[in-house]
Amino acid sequence: MTKKQQKLVRLTACAALLCGVVPAAGAMHIMEGFLPPAMCILWGVIALPFLLAGYFSLKKAVARDRRAVTLIAMAGAFIFVISSLKIPSVTGSCSHMTGTGLGAILFGPSAVSILGVIVLLFQAILLAHGGLTTLGANTFSMAVAGPFAAFGIYRLCLRCKVNKKVSVFLVAALGDLVTYCVTSIQLAVAYPSETGGVSGSVLEFLGVFAPTQLPLAVLEGVLTVMIMMALEAYAQPELRAVGFEEAGA
């Protein structure tokens, strides 16, 4: 192992520790009416600039090359599929994945926030899963924090010249975990525990969600690697159109 590789291993280990052991993770979406109104507004306001940036960045990608539309549709569809599947996990309860890692790699993190919010709206309105009042908070965790973390990990992997498949796996899996960690923190801020305050509450929520989510994060990583392999084998022109190859991937 080169020094850089060692550094990366250490970094990813720290990240894994942070996500998996110290604080665990949270419920996928915060349910309708489960956050105090002030917090709903606060998270909405925080998520808004990311959505705007996402809209502009999608517009720019399409203006640059119309073929980007195909990949945008596919990345969105991937989130649709992945987040509709409730998967059983080792804790005896079910949860689902986010699927935002793929889009973050292809178009950058802010563009994914638009794709993510479409899925969240669909689930909030039709499926009573998540909610309109908690849309801001859920958007922030699934469509902003997760993809941005994923993108950061991806750049790090690129710089350290990690094997492409391994980095796609890490990106998707860790991005998924980050989403759940952020959800836990959001819930904890709204419901600080009487004894431990906010941090005690974070631990409580992470305790519920982290063990459930860990195997699912691995699954999401594997699935993302598979779709990436298919795209690289058959969709080279489109990947070039969104500037994926230029990024040195």
Next chain:
Amino acid sequence: MTKKDRALMVALLLLCVVLIVTPVLALRGAEFGGSDDAGSEKVAEITGEDYEPWATPVFEQLLGGELPGELESLLFCVQTGVGVGVIAFFLGRFVERKKQETARGTQKEQ
């Protein structure tokens, strides 16, 4: 796609199946409820009382009650179906396109 990639693809698919099936077999009789519900229970535990959500989902208001389970799974299937449809459609086009390109390439050589 190279042979090696293809083998990896199959291996990854198998890994997915194993990941999903293992918990079901290992934890027989477990409920496999949603972790969102576990989350709300946690809220109740921390605050010490049942939390009354101050808003109900739009669709439930329209229906005047909870969405029946079968209909919920239908809507989830719609979501999956739309996604799979889009991915399969484009991927199918890509695969055919590549096939034709290679065919054209070999024709030229002859």
